[in-house]
Amino acid sequence: MSPKTLLEIYYFMRLTRAMEDRTRTLFLQGRVVGGVYTAQGHEATTVGAATMLRDGDCIVPQHRDLGMHLVRGSSPRAVMCQWLARGNSPTLGRDGQMHIGDMHHGIVPMISMLGESLPVACGVALTMKMRKRSTIVMASCGDGATNTGAFHEALNFASVQKLPIVFVIENNGYAYSTPNSKQFAIQNLSDRALAYGIPGETVDGNDVLAVIEAVGRAVEHVRGGKGPAVVECKTFRVRGHSEADKANYVPRELREEWLAKDPIKRFEAYLTTENILSEADRANIEARVKDVVNDAVTFAEQSPAPDPATVADYAFAPDGPIAIVGEPGAEDPRYVNALDTRTGKPFTTMAATTIKLPEEVGRR
């Protein structure tokens, strides 16, 4: 990878951390009204995995995947509007958290029932297969979700149908307060893949270069039409399940052990040793990150609250033709799924907001 790409990866890891730090502050200030779920420690996994995708691919992210979102082009402004329940958020204030997406840019919106997005990922991949595309799906889930029926139904169906899906399991040690040892009796969650005849690999999820290599192998396998692959990234959820959770159940030594393996510090040390990241680069990136986060928060705070008079709206989608996403002309406004027909405007999950962001930020 070129130094430029490595620095970009570093930038996205830093942006992810900074966005979440700010979200937490907003929560503590009482400005985020609902639950806040962050993923300090996951940045190497989420940013590294998403880096291996290209145009036309689709991610099916979960609640700790802000890093994937940002790499694939989700707008920091949209994310902040979502946290702050603004009327112009991607869900128009109907939903919160990272429950956002845009099919035209390959992001499937998640729901809180973790694991349930994986069968949906199968349907996206099935469509790619039916339409004979070379694109792939990257679907993530946590260790907790690997215990659901939906996870197993999805892996099995994907395997039988040879669907182009990379399943990224982010094993952060805990499902809320329940440690791995009370969730499953195997060492590596990648072993779950074996039951379905899928190749599975476990990797250090706090080492972004290791993640990139392992996910890269999985992507190559999947893009080659050989069916799905599983990569388990072993990482650690440094904070609580949500910001309401003090996570006292995590032994202090364990947390300290993982804090010492902080993915951003590790990558920064590597980049510094390799003379890729100078002090000036670092300062520039920090300034960029700060600008983007400040812009997102300012934009969100200046955005309107949803209009209570609209509470019963949008029960059903209107009639009309629907485009097959990703095919020529699919964004022609005559299609019901081309624009957000609730507003008559483009979908807002991606960087499509009124104030222009710095050019290098946003869609890759």
Next chain:
Amino acid sequence: MSAVTYLEAISQAIREEMRRDEAVFLLGEDVGTYGGAFKVSAGFLEEFGPDRVIDTPMAEAAIIGSAVGAALMGMRPIAEMQFIDFITCGFDQIINMANKMYWRVGMPVPIVIRGPSGGGTRGGPFHSSSPEAWFFHAPGIKVVVPSTTYDAKGLLKAAVRDNNPVLYLEHKLLYRLPELREELPEEDYVVPLGKAITRREGEDMTILTYGAMVHQSMKAARVLEEENDLEVEVIDLRSLTPLDREAILESVKRTNKVLIVHEDTLTGGIGAELAAILAEDLFEYLDGPITRVAAPDVAFPYAPPLEEAFLPNADKILDAARKLAAY
């Protein structure tokens, strides 16, 4: 053009929609090689190939979830539940995934979930259910219940063309019923969702019903005419969501008495909502109690004497109608 069965009408609707629109495909258990448990998709695999007629593992969450994913991509999948009872295994994919998608994020989910519902076939507690009330209560999904061969085809075509999740409940007792054989138009037609139809006109009482109970209600109405000189109007709701409130209110305003008949259990059923609507909107028009004929609040029984005792039928409707007429 020969008369076809209710089941053949369903089959025709799917085949014609798949020929018309390459985005339409069918997935479910045993739908391909075997042609479906009831042979709705017999011959489909040969015509459309395994990409569009997909035999799935026994995994309803995967079936419905995959349908949702494909629909987000702009496809129009038809997901078959081998028996509608098994829809519970994929409940979350409907309630939380499909139904809330457009409302949450503005992306339409044009899927049809269909399968054989209803009793009278000695199916017992796991092959006889009428699950409409669960979905009737849930925002974001349309619920369609055809009672005739013509409607079976027309409503299914409308469901496939709709841009929302649609639950299409076919009644397995009607599948091959000889008296439902009908000659269907050669040309393409749809029966719009949300439009009830008056099966029989009358001035003395309105029966609101749907699905297989339409036929029991019609039978009862004929007896009431012959034996009691009562003119009973029978309204077949056809769609539960959207509900044709206008047709319901218009009829009951004229007849002033209303009997609601459904095969599903009583409490919290479709009848409860209909009764609430009528009580709210037509309070001063009612000349008798809003009356319901429905199954008792237990699970669906297997043994024939129990099944007969459980299911509403023309006799039970007659009893209720006569009591109501006496007001």
